[in-house]
Amino acid sequence: MATTQSLLDAAVALAQTRRKADLDDLIEELRIPSISTLPERREDCLRNARWLGDRFDAMGMKTQIVDVVEGGLPVVIADWQGRPGKPHLTMYGHYDVQPVDPVDGWKSPPFEPAVHGGELWARGAADNKGNHMACVKAAEHLHAAGGLPINVRFVIEGEEEITGPSLPRYLRAHGADLKTDTVLIWDSGMDEDGRPTLATALRGLLYTELRAKGPAVDLHSGTFGGVAPNPINTLARVIGELKDRHGHVTIPGFYDAVRPPSAEELAAWKKNDARYVQNMRRMTGAKALEGEEDFLAVERTGSRPTLDANGFIGGFTGKGAKTVIPAEASAKVSMRLVPDQDWQAILPAFKRRVSELTTPGVEISVEVIGSAPPVTCGVDHNAARVLRAAYKEAFGSETALIRVGGSIPVAVDFQEAVGAPLVISGITQADSAIHSPNEHLVIDNYHRGIEAVIRFICGLAE
Amino acid sequence: MATTQSLLDAAVALAQTRRKADLDDLIEELRIPSISTLPERREDCLRNARWLGDRFDAMGMKTQIVDVVEGGLPVVIADWQGRPGKPHLTMYGHYDVQPVDPVDGWKSPPFEPAVHGGELWARGAADNKGNHMACVKAAEHLHAAGGLPINVRFVIEGEEEITGPSLPRYLRAHGADLKTDTVLIWDSGMDEDGRPTLATALRGLLYTELRAKGPAVDLHSGTFGGVAPNPINTLARVIGELKDRHGHVTIPGFYDAVRPPSAEELAAWKKNDARYVQNMRRMTGAKALEGEEDFLAVERTGSRPTLDANGFIGGFTGKGAKTVIPAEASAKVSMRLVPDQDWQAILPAFKRRVSELTTPGVEISVEVIGSAPPVTCGVDHNAARVLRAAYKEAFGSETALIRVGGSIPVAVDFQEAVGAPLVISGITQADSAIHSPNEHLVIDNYHRGIEAVIRFICGLAE
Known part of the structure; x- marks a missing residue:
């Protein structure tokens, strides 16, 4: 068997010579409109699962497409245990994507991937097909170069965007069989300064629907x-008063469990906050930022909880005048929670x-339509060090330690049911417009990302 | 020429023997989906105008269908000046109707009129085709019985539901030619106790659209x-704070010009308020009524101004979860104004x-999409007395003097440009569900209404 170093060199060389094919493969997956929230896209989601399964089969992995929940979307599991005694890595991703509305906001059709000046534009390019395809391609190149140097498992789900029950239930039922040394959750991205990142925490989510x-x-x-x-007036007043004009959520006890940042974190954030504010203003395109004035902007998006109405509808919304007091109105309200907030207590x-x-x-009735606990993860372990070194080689840059504002609901299930250290990262640039029109991925990040995962896998073999 | 009394008797006899034909004629007009706010219904609106014009032509009136505003909906004017020296009566109505949404709320299709237990169900049955057809049928029966005993003019517009400019502009341009002794605005209805009414005031309107x-x-x-x-959060907070939870509008100066009721009015309201509250609870089907606690319910709907959001839309409103902070949200907000509030000052x-x-x-931008000043009108004149006597005969009931919560924007144009006393009334029962699904008219009111207008016209001839 080849040495790990020669394997690495061969796989990186493949990644560099097969760039066009690697990009074409991603484009092929991006053409599948796998929107998990729309029942009429169910067949596309299943097709995407099979498409991934076929790739894993081609590497000789033991692939299963598992229906966990009746009517749900299957989990794609691919196992390769060809290196007994060597470490085991689990790589996580999701093949489902967000809806495309408002569709008028797209400059090119969301499921007809287009290359614009070094960027790949399509729904899912950044969240999460660009990410998981970089892992898949890394494994393929290592496979072609002579075989993976460690044991690996892919777990790719289809219900991330709807916070569905399939993967959590699967993990909780099969935790013991899923023994692994490291879980790589590649569903995150670079920071606002273009540096690779490693997450120390993720916000959780409590997503509700209010019907008045x-x-x-x-x-x-x-x-x-x-x-x-x-x-409408009452529901508007309720939403208006749940979070005041200073970004303060008025639910009694809401902030009680919030874990304050360490002195180190705070010092690092202070140094970067002015640039962070500038980046956020550019990315949001808003006249002014909002939120709790007593906290840094970077702190407000990463380690402070918040509350946002994500949708509101009621009454006559067509053109012109209709003087109606409607029978009902409804709104979607989500809260992003931070360690150690518990959505079940909130x-x-x-x-x-x-x-x-x-x-x-x-x-007013309140229905929960999504939830995820916040997650914290240590970065003082071998896998984290290996990934930081791999990033240094592939991107020529140090890794930033960040608290992620978004939620990866399944992270806590991996943490609790599988138990291995989590490494949460990804390659999508900060302005990738995930969940928005014109989602896009910097293509160079994709290729460097493939190389980084190759280096990470080989690093774990040492 | 026949005496007025014999004419009246003959016309009333016709109204009583031709009930089926009278109802069928109304049903024919109700089949025309004349929704003025929808561009795709423009042709139907024009058809409705011609349909009315044909009826007036058949009575030998001088009929014009006048396009006042380019792209607007025409005004139907029908004149008959065959009784020189006799009084002149102008009768007002509108042939346009409200949109039908939410269409799922209708128990029978809105433009397929259906009779359910003595009620005629259709969009426009109450607002306003049932009303103006009662006036048209009264004129027709008098015509058939030997000729109208006074001079009359019909003015029927097609932009009432969109507060359009055509009729106001027409009245202001032709005020001098439209000389008349009385204007009968039959676009109102019975009170909650089923009594005929005469309005002493109408609320005005300021209708706006807010885009955040x-x-x-x-x-x-x-x-x-x-x-x-x-x-969404900000627009919701704004709407929530424009009117507090006690129904108090928080716009500085909003109540400054509000004319308080007379001691007599207040005494009459107090006597009826408990029953009024009961009726309103039944008609709204709400768990509880709302509004300014320091004022009677009847006062709050008739002589207090208010503010309501009539529509709100923003963000993701489909099924399920989408964690988006949208770029914009919008709401429709209307204020009902009372004498002597001035929308241009507010x-x-x-x-x-x-x-x-x-x-x-x-x-947040604010656009005005409709306005109408509040109106007051005296009831101490001959036409009011004649109408009250006609109602007593036709309905066997005294007439209630009311302040109307709704707005009839064109009333002020009649008042200012034409100058004759306004008589504002109508025959739709209080629970007629105008602007709502399942709009309906009590058919007996229609027939009694025809008789009342015959008696009113003959009364004016004395």
């Missing part, structure tokens, strides 16, 4: 205005606050 | 939550208040 019911039927605002309860406090803010003529 | 813009594009709430301005105060409540990262 007022009159039994839509009413004329002339005849009834003054006595009819208006579910939910009843949230419900109480909503009901306290409601007026007697309007009834 | 935050980030340049939709953003991921994980990556940006904590710093990105959220236009608009800048409203704009200032909105801008004061906005957060720095969100810009």
Whole structure:
């Protein structure tokens, strides 16, 4: 068998000579509109799972496409245990993507990948097909160069964007069989300065839907205005008061469990905050940033919890005037939670606050449509050091330690059911517009990312 | 020529023997989906105007279908001046109707009129085809019985539901030619106790659309939550704070010009308020009524101004979860104004208040999409007395003097440009569900209404 170093060199050489094919493969996956939240896209999601399964089969891995939950989307599991005695690495990704609306906002069709000046534009390019394909290609190049130097497992799910139950249930049921030394969750990205990152924490999520019911039927605002309860006004007032104009969430006890940053973290953030604010202003394109004035911007997006309405609909929303007091209105409200907040403790406090803010003529129901606990992960272990070294080689840059504002709900299931150290990272640049129109990936990051994963895998073999 | 009394008797006899034909004629008009706010219904609106014009032609009236505003909907004017020296009556109505959404809420299709237990169900049955057809049928029966005993003019517009400019502009341009002794605005209805009414005031309207813009594009709430301005949260907070939970509008100066009721009005309202509250609870189907606690319910709907959001949309409103902070959100907000509030004075105060409540990262524009000044009208004149007597005969009931919560924007144009006393009334029962699904008219009211107008016209001839 070849030495790890010669294997690495051969695989990196392959990655450098097969760039066009590597990009074409990613483009092929991006053409599959695997939007998990839309029932009419179910067949596309299944097709994407099989497409991935075929790639793993081609490497001689033991591939399964597992239906865990009836009517859910399957988990793709691919195992290769050809190096007994060597470390075992699990690589996580998801093949499902977000809806594309507002579709008018796209400059090229979301499922017809287009290259614009070194960037690949498509829904899923950054979140998460660009990421997991970099891992898949790294494994393929190592396979072609003579065989993977360690044992590996891919776990790629189809319900990340809908916080579905399939993978968590699978992990909890098969934790013992999924023994591994490291879990690489490649569903994150570079920081605002273009450096590779390693996450020390992820925010959790509590996503709810509020339905406000007022009159039994839509009413004329002339005849009834003054006595009819208006579910839009009430729901708007509730949302307006759940978070005040200074970004402070008003749910009693909401901040009680929030773990403050360390002195070191705070010092690093202070140094970078002005540049971070500049980057955020550029990326949001907003006139001004918002949020809790007493906290740094970087702190507010990574280690402070927040609350946002993600959707609101009620009454007449067509063109022109219709003087109606509608029977109902509804809104989606999500909270991003940080260590050590517990969504199950916050939910009843949230419900109480909503009901306290409601007026007697309007009834507001609260339904949970998604949740994920926040996650913390240490970076003082071998896998983290190996990944930082791999990044240094592939990107020529030090790795930034960050707290991630987003949530990767399944991270906590890996942590609790599988138990191995988590390494959370990824290669999408900070302005990749994930979940937005014109999602895109810097193509150079994709190729460097393939090389970084090759180096990471070989590093773990040492 | 026949005496007025014999004419009246003959016309009333015709109304009683031709009930089926009278109902069928109304049903024919109700089949025309004349929704003025929808461009695709323009042809139907024009067809409705011609349909009315044909009826007036058949009575030998001088009929014009006048395009006042390019691209607007025409005004139908029909004149008959065959009784020189006798009084002149102008009768107003509108042939346009509201949109039908939410269409799922209808128990029978809105433009396929259906009779359910003495009620006629269709969009426009109550607002306003049932009303104006009762006037048309009264004229027809008098015509058939031997000729109208006074001079009459019909003015039927097609832009009432969109507060369009055509009729106001026409009235202002032709005020002098439209000399008349009385204007009957039959676009109102019975009170909650089923009594015929005569309005002493109408609320005015200021209808606005607010557009809130935050980030340049939709953003991921994980990556940006904590710093990105959220236009839904801000717009919701603005709407929540424009009117507090006690129904008090917080725009500085908003109540300054409100004319308090007379001692007599207040005494009458107090006597009826408990029953009014009961009726309103039944009609709204709401758990509880809302509004300013220090004022009677009947006062709050008739002589207090109010503010309602009539529509709100922003972000992801489909099924399931999408964690987006959207680039924009918008809402429709209308204010019902009372004598002597002036919408042109309130608009800048409203704009200032909105801008004061906005957060720095969100810009909210305010556009006026409808307005009408409040109207007061005396009831101490001959036409009012004649109508009350006609109602007593036709409905067997005294007439209630009311302040109408709704707005009839063109009333003020009649008042100012034509100058004759306004008589504002109508025959739709209080729970007719105008502007809502399942709009309906009590058919007996229609037939009694025809008789009442016959008696009113003959009464004016004396």
